[in-house]
Amino acid sequence: MQEKLNQFNLLKKKSEKQVAIGLVIIVVATLLFLTMSSVGSEELGQMLGIIVGLIGGIVALVGAAGFSKVKRTFKTEVLSAFFSEVIPGTDYIPDRGLAPVEVYATEFLKRADRFHSEDLLKGKLDDVDFLSSDVRLEERHVQHTKNGTRVYYVPYFVGRVFRFTFNKEFEGYLQVLEAGSPLTNRDFQKVELESIDFNKKFKTYATTELSAFYVLTPDIMEAIFELEKRNPGRIGLSFAGENLYIAINNNKNTFEIKMFRTIDNAMMEGFKNDLMVIKDFIHTLKLNTKIFKRK
Amino acid sequence: MITLLAGGWIAAIIIAAVILIIIVWYIGVMNQLRQLELKVHEAESGIDVALTKRFDMLTKMLETTKGYAKHEAETLENVVKWRQGIPQNATLKEKEDFLGQLNQVASGINVVVEKYPDLKANTVFLELQSAVANTEEHLQAARRLYNANVTRINHIIVTFPQSIVANAIHMEKKPYFEAEDRKRQDVEFKF
Known part of the structure; x- marks a missing residue:
């Protein structure tokens, strides 16, 4: 059981990492937009902000989708067997x-x-x-x-x-x-x-x-x-x-x-x-x- | 003069309003008591139904027991006063006694079962045993419902000012249907 849990923790961590990176990119995009706007390059700031923000969003979404998949697989592969062990049948x-x-x-x-x-x-x-x-x-x-x-x-x-x-x-x-x-x-x-x-x-x-x-x-x-x-x-x-x-x-x-x-x-x-x-x-x-x- | 007349009218209206309120309240309490009394009667009918069910089931059980222990079954049959079940005009006290007798029979059957293992293995007997347990649950429910309604009506009968209405319509405190648990424990059969 412990081995299975470790395996799922690894998969989970991978998705979590993607989500975290995506969120960091979004924060960077926001900061980029604010900094560029404050120095007068509003248009460039907007464009860069949107592009970087979009990349961050996609990375975070891919991570979230991966996490959902891990969640589903965990239920079918681990919880299902675990429950029928606790209450047979x-x-x-x-x-x-x-x-x-x-x-x-x-x-x-x-x-x-x-x-x-x-x-x-x-x-x-x-x-x-x-x-x-x-x-x-x-x-x-x-x-x-x-x-x-x-x-x-x-x-x-x-x-x-x-x-x-x-x-x-x-x-x-x-x-x-x-x-x-x-x-x-x-x-x-x-x-x-x-x-x-x-x-x-x-x-x-x-x-x-x-x-x-x-x-x-x-x-x-x-x-x-x-x-x-x-x-x-x-x-x-x-x-x-x-x-x-x-x-x-x-x-x-x-x-x-x-x-x-x-x-x-x-x-x-x-x-x-x-x-x-x-x-x-x-x-x-x-x-x-x-x-x-x-x- | 006009002021005096107007004052008189106001006083009359106030008195009439107070009388009206009292009349409405009186009718309200009277209806409540009558409805509760009806509920007590309904609950008592529930006890009758449950007692009849228990009587029928125990009679069937005794019939089955006869095939194994004729003498014991006949002895137990004699414990019950009413051989045809509960009469319509039986008082609550008589019903309590009847329940006591039925419970004695149930305890007696349990004693017989211990003596005759074949009876214990009889499937019809086992089914009847669970049916008797069920009738006991129904009886408990009917008894609890009856006593809960009695508590409610008695509470109103003894509480002032509702007690005035209860006295006026000659409504008296209702008796509780007592459990016979103590009696059951004391039962001892020597066949």
């Missing part, structure tokens, strides 16, 4: 993600004007099927100014969405959303559970009150509290028939190597922790306890 497909239909099945994430999803993980752990991926949802905004119309996109969800097979059978829907999250998309009944602390921290919506009490036992409420503490960001859970969806809006893009940061054991440990969130969810929410499920 895990399938990691970096350039694929959850389909929009899966993400909107949570029922509390509204339809995006721009949808992006990647880093798909799928597999089975302790007899529980799971799916997970990074998701980015953006809303289209239009601004009318005197110079024309400006269209821009604002992200309202950046994080991870998980889908697990749920271990209890019940009819209808149930949603547990951290207080302050946007309200549910559906006309569900707001449920007040017996725990005042839980009601303060989370808003619960369900098709029937009884199903909310059936799923959210005191143990599970405690577990949701624990999960919320361990996972920074806004958490939302949606229980829909056979599936449990969990979405964490934490403004984080997982499983990404960073520019100018060596790929070391600490970084790999970080990736492992992000993967083990799946195990944590399954065990804390006792999804692997199948006594409620008909065979």
Whole structure:
């Protein structure tokens, strides 16, 4: 493994070097333009500045493209094998993600004007099927100014969405959303559970009150509290028939190597922790306890 | 004179507004109490449904047990007061007792299972066992929902000034549906 990491660090360094050189050339071009302008050769300064700046830009772009390639190859060659070693049977497909239909099945994430999803993980752990991926949802905004119309996109969800097979059978829907999250998309009944602390921290919506009490036992409420503490960001859970969806809006893009940061054991440990969130969810929410499920 | 008359009118309007506010508030609290009472009744029906499910599942389990341990199964059958399930006019206290009896049967079956390994291996029995565990979860949920609604309505009934409305419409504190956990632990079967 270490050998592979070293190999990728070398490739990464090459691209980083190109980016750094490109940026230095751009700075030089700017300085050249400013110096020439101050001594009266404005036209020459402009021309030289543009030419040198362009060269710098191209070098930096080539470096950035190289880095992207290294990132992709690292995911397919290193992370894929690493993940299936940590959780046997895990399938990691970096350039694929959850389909929009899966993400909107949570029922509390509204339809995006721009949808992006990647880093798909799928597999089975302790007899529980799971799916997970990074998701980015953006809303289209239009601004009318005197110079024309400006269209821009604002992200309202950046994080991870998980889908697990749920271990209890019940009819209808149930949603547990951290207080302050946007309200549910559906006309569900707001449920007040017996725990005042839980009601303060989370808003619960369900098709029937009884199903909310059936799923959210005191143990599970405690577990949701624990999960919320361990996972920074806004958490939302949606229980829909056979599936449990969990979405964490934490403004984080997982499983990404960073520019100018060596790929070391600490970084790999970080990736492992992000993967083990799946195990944590399954065990804390006792999804692997199948006594409620008909065979 | 005109000033006095205008002053009188203002006072009358203020009194009328205060009375109106009180009437609106009274109706509001009364409706809230009635709605909560309805929720308590609905939740009690939920308990009935869950109790019936648990009764049915345990009856099926006893039938399966009979094939292996006839005497023990019949002894356990006699623990339950209502052989046909829960009657419609049963009080909450009677339902609590009924639940206690059902729990005694469930504990008894567990004791029998330990004595008959063949029964433990019976797939139908195993399925029924998980179904019984499921009914217990449903019952817990129904009980918690009922008690949560009782807490809410009782809270209003005892809080001033809402207590005035509760007294006026003769609404009394509702009883909780108590768990029988302690009783279950004390159960000991000698077949």
